[in-house]
Amino acid sequence: MAIEVGSKAPDFELKNQHGEPVRLSDYRGAKNVVLVFYPFAFTGVCTGELCAIKEELPRLQNDDVQILAVSVDSPFTLRVFGEREGLEYPLLSDFWPHGGVATAYGVFDDEKGCAVRGTFVIDKEGVVRWSVVNGLPDARDEQEYLKVLASL
Incomplete structure (x- = not known):
């Protein structure tokens, strides 16, 4: 069960596609965070969702908001994926311990070995203000993220 709003x-702390450590706490007091869990790089629905975020990036990642996308893929896979798709926001590797962060957020599917499609909007104080969890085949609507961010 996903962690609750409030x-x-x-x-x-996870490594991004360039092998650099990224901590959620680095954004505390500075930026709201849209934390997007997705199953795997190079898959149809995931690629579509992450490219849709790319199209809205000026509105989704700015002085007030940071996008962080998380999968169980290795940093090496994420680097190739990010370069191929032109994704210029952090792609974080929850590779080892396998799915540890997705498990902490309640969005890891033990049977499939990957995260389900969970998104969490976290405010500058580190509190979850909104979340949505979709099944593996069901894409999310990035326009919902924009509505939530506008209300913060």
């Missing part, structure tokens, strides 16, 4: 977001 809960403190679990902190984490």
Whole structure:
């Protein structure tokens, strides 16, 4: 079960597609965070969702908001994926311990070995203000993220 709105977001440190560490707590007090879990790079629905975020990037990532996309893929896979698709926001690797961060957020599917499609909007104080969890085949609407961010 996904963590609830109003809960403190679990902190984490993961490597991005360039092997650099990224911590959720780095944004505390500075930016709201849209934390997007997705199953796997190079798959149809995931690629579509992440490219839709890319199209809205000026509105979704700015001085007030940071996008962080998380999958269980290795940083090497994420680097190739990001370069191929032109994704210029952090793609974080929840590779090892396998799915540890997705598990902390309640969006890891043990049977399939990947995250389901969970999104969490976390405010500058580190509190979850909105979330949505979709099944593996069901794409999310990035326009919903924009509506939520506008209300913060």
